Amino acid sequence: DQQVKQNSPSLSVQEGRISILNCDYTNSMFDYFLWYKKYPAEGPTFLISISSIKDKNEDGRFTVFLNKSAKHLSLHIVPSQPGDSAVYFCAVGGMDTGRRALTFGSGTRLQVQP
Amino acid sequence: DTAVSQTPKYLVTQMGNDKSIKCEQNLGHDTMYWYKQDSKKFLKIMFSYNNKELIINETVPNRFSPKSPDKAHLNLHINSLELGDSAVYFCASSQDSGLATYEQYFGPGTRLTVT
Numbered sequence: 193d194q195q196v197k198q199n200s201p202s203l204s205v206q207e208g209r210i211s212i213l214n215c216d217y218t219n220s221m222f223d224y225f226l227w228y229k230k231y232p233a234e235g236p237t238f239l240i241s242i243s244s245i246k247d248k249n250e251d252g253r254f255t256v257f258l259n260k261s262a263k264h265l266s267l268h269i270v271p272s273q274p275g276d277s278a279v280y281f282c283a284v285g286g287m288d289t290g291r292r293a294l295t296f297g298s299g300t301r302l303q304v305q306p
Numbered sequence: 307d308t309a310v311s312q313t314p315k316y317l318v319t320q321m322g323n324d325k326s327i328k329c330e331q332n333l334g335h336d337t338m339y340w341y342k343q344d345s346k347k348f349l350k351i352m353f354s355y356n357n358k359e360l361i362i363n364e365t366v367p368n369r370f371s372p373k374s375p376d377k378a379h380l381n382l383h384i385n386s387l388e389l390g391d392s393a394v395y396f397c398a399s400s401q402d403s404g405l406a407t408y409e410q411y412f413g414p415g416t417r418l419t420v421t
Contacts, residue, residue: 224405226409233414233415235310235396235398235413235414235415236349236396238409241409293351293362294349294351294408294410295351296348296349297348298347
């Protein structure tokens, strides 16, 4: 039973345009939301996060939006660069669950075309 | 300087064998994890250790046993390997401090192939 869903397995955008990656979750106990980036043959790398008390967090070209009522999370990359081509995983955590582990989505492969 | 390292990177072995994967972190973190990435690419938590104590043990067969000799190391031993154990295993670590707990640092992964 998937608690975190990334419904788009892949996304292709042109360099300089905006990339929007989406994620849906089912459990309202989650209160911390993260995006990880993964290159082939490497481990996931933390990219950006947001807590449930916020609806937006920005870090350079990367912005994460959280819509708690819709249980929806998105990552915007502007402008997209070829080096952003990777698999992006949405991950969630919840202190109230008593667990320190992350629950991951299945990932979206982003390809940025030069 | 690698923050979280795993050895070996690739492991090919036959069914029924026993194998270990080692993980070390030099970040001074006090929580370490093992995740499994299955064929559908989901990353799923297997174990979590905090200061050498087991705090999460998901529904993982008893054939899998984590060992934490100290805060910087969390090894994974697998007995009687089965075909279904073939996957990529990731070690991770984080500081056990509120929400920083979730900003986990991952190793490069160990691709295990059981034939």
